[in-house]
Amino acid sequence: MANDPAETAIEATCCVVGGGPAGMMLGVLLARAGLDVMVLEKHADFLRDFRGDTIHPSTLELMHELGILDDLLKQPYVPAPTIGGDIAGTTVTVADFRHLPVRCGFVAFMPQWDFLNFMAAYGARFPGFRLKMRHEATDLVEEAGRVAGVRASSPDGPVTIRADLVVACDGRHSTLRARAGFAVTDIGAPMDVMWFRLPRRPDDVAESLGVFVPGGMLVTIDRGDYWQCAYVIPKGSADTLRAAGLPAFRAGVARIKPAFANRVEAIADWDAVKLLTVTVDRLPRWHRPGLLCIGDAAHAMSPIGGVGINLAVQDAVAAANILAAPLAERRADDAVLARVQARREWPTVVTQRLQVLIQNRVVARVLGATEALSVPLPLRLLQWFPPLRRLPARLIGMGVRPEHIATPEAPRPAPAR
Ligand SMILES: Cc1cc2nc3c(=O)[nH]c(=O)nc-3n(C[C@H](O)[C@H](O)[C@H](O)COP(=O)(O)OP(=O)(O)OC[C@H]3O[C@@H](n4cnc5c(N)ncnc54)[C@H](O)[C@@H]3O)c2cc1C
Incomplete structure (x- = not known):
């Protein structure tokens, strides 16, 4: 597609589309590693009501690895060392996070806008981090069979961002994955x-x-x-x-x-x-030359277990670990992008299978029930043998394959005297 001469053109090494948990984490980590990153978020702020509110023990551990855990925990939050439910009047505890081998043995219920604002402020410390609010990606720029950037609408009119790599973090209704023509496997939710x-x-x-x-x-x-x-x-x-x-x-x-x-x-x-x-789906292929999808854009998660944010953050950490050096050397080709999918695909598949199992065995049954509910045997076992609650705690709190920050922090230029 030809460029409109009236369009503003901007360059970045990596253009991240979507300022949710996946996009903000990836943008910040790449900028921290010394790369020039532009994050586009279509809304004017992060104040959306319908984001999940859970910051998991594994994400809190990542904050510790980045040295910003204490600052994050100065934001308002409610710690949940255990989570459970009330089944027809019987209170059950499902997961106990207190024994996890991490600094914070709890899920922090923190409004997601506070978490994202915190990440935006942290990102602003790095010279390569550019967050553009009210910038909505509308299309891909394609050249010679590869994605070479995105087109976006902005308060100042249309803009083109040219980048070595575009990462779609634009959630479960991803515009970019649709524009890229990726096949989507719909798994469904009741x-x-x-x-x-x-x-x-x-x-x-x-x-x-x-x-x-x-x-x-x-x-x-x-x-x-x-x-x-x-x-x-x-449904x-x-x-x-x-x-x-x-x-x-x-x-x-x-x-x-x-x-x-x-x-x-x-x-x-x-x-x-x-x-x-509620949507549960997955892309069979998360990438093509110049474009990678992560988070809900690659695999929309059910709210079951409150694990979608954790998975999105883990995707971002793995992507940053794998991409930072190739991006710096301008060799982030399709084989490198395939490594991100290979690393994150099976944790996604396992997590979605567990969510679907609970959707079908618990949610669909409860919604269809006309007679008194009883506490299912697996939940009764968790009440009789409390140490068993550590297993769901591990799955919910840490995820199937917890990631760790492997990207180094690039030295920052000394402030001018
Ligand atoms: C009802 C419901 C409740 C849930 N509750 C929880 C919970 O409590 N805990 C949990 O862990 N998970 C929960 N989930 C799942 C969780 O919301 C997602 O898995 C998680 O938000 C995925 O993060 P993400 O960064 O990939 O995408 P998103 O959080 O969806 O972020 C995408 C971002 O991209 C922006 N964007 C979209 N299109 C464009 C565009 N074209 N250009 C620029 N920006 C764009 C959006 O404004 C948004 O900021 C819930 C899901 C549902 C449906």
Whole structure:
């Protein structure tokens, strides 16, 4: 495609598209290694309500490896040393993070905008880090059979970013993977999520929890002064739910969690309830010359287990470890990109299989249940033998293949006198 002469053209060694957990982590790590990186984020800020809020023990460990853990933990967060649920009135503990071989034996519930703002501020320490907000990638620039950059819209008009490598970190509705024509294997999910807030009262028990009753499921995330609620519904049933009216919706929430009956009126209208469609998919091939997909752009994750952010961050660390030196030497060819997929594909496959198992065995059954629920045997075993809770803690908290920072920090120029 010919360049429009009115378009601004910018150059970068690597252009990262998407300022979510994958994109911010990758951009920061490459800039820290001395590379010239441009991160494009289509929104004006990170203040989106519907991002997951979990910072896992393995991500906290990475922060320690970078020497910024103490600073991160100065942000507001709620530590969860264990996670569990309430199944028809019985409280169960599923994972106990306190025994993990890391500095922080807990999941930090931290609003994701705080985490991303923190990473943006950390990235700004490195001269090669350029974060461009309100820049939405709209297309790829292709030359001689390879991706040579992206086109984006910006507040100042269209812009072209030419780069040796474009990394698509633009999430589960990735524009770039569609433009690249990548095949997508749809794995499917039996549920969607209605996402809304309810006020938190001083005497509420401060605990993020999944509550399961026959035909209903509600996850409540403690955000300090309010509860972020995820009301899980059968896939595609949002219109039926809306047609039944807001009073019925409020009653549905109160049925699952009676302690919220005194505040469901705070859901003033349907604008306060966002539909989040759940997708689980994977690209058979994550790359082509000049372009790599990671995070949800390569493999959209289900919310089950709250592990998608962890996987996105781990992808970014592995990608930085593998790409930093070849990018510096301008030899990040397709074989190098294939190494990133080879390293991260099986952790992705294993994690998605576990998510699908839980989606089908637990979520679909609970949503379809009409009779009283009982605590399934594997969960009962976890209550009888607490050390068994270390296994789910490992899977959720560390992931299947935890990564470590291997990119060195490039020396920074001394400040001018
Ligand atoms: C309902 C729901 C709840 C979830 N809860 C959790 C949870 O609690 N814990 C957890 O670990 N995981 C959770 N997940 C999964 C998790 O959200 C994802 O796996 C994770 O966010 C993936 O990170 P990412 O950086 O790859 O993509 P994203 O977080 O989706 O980030 C993509 C970024 O790219 C930007 N962008 C998109 N298109 C463009 C473009 N064209 N140009 C420029 N920028 C663009 C977006 O604005 C966004 O900032 C949940 C998923 C769902 C559906």
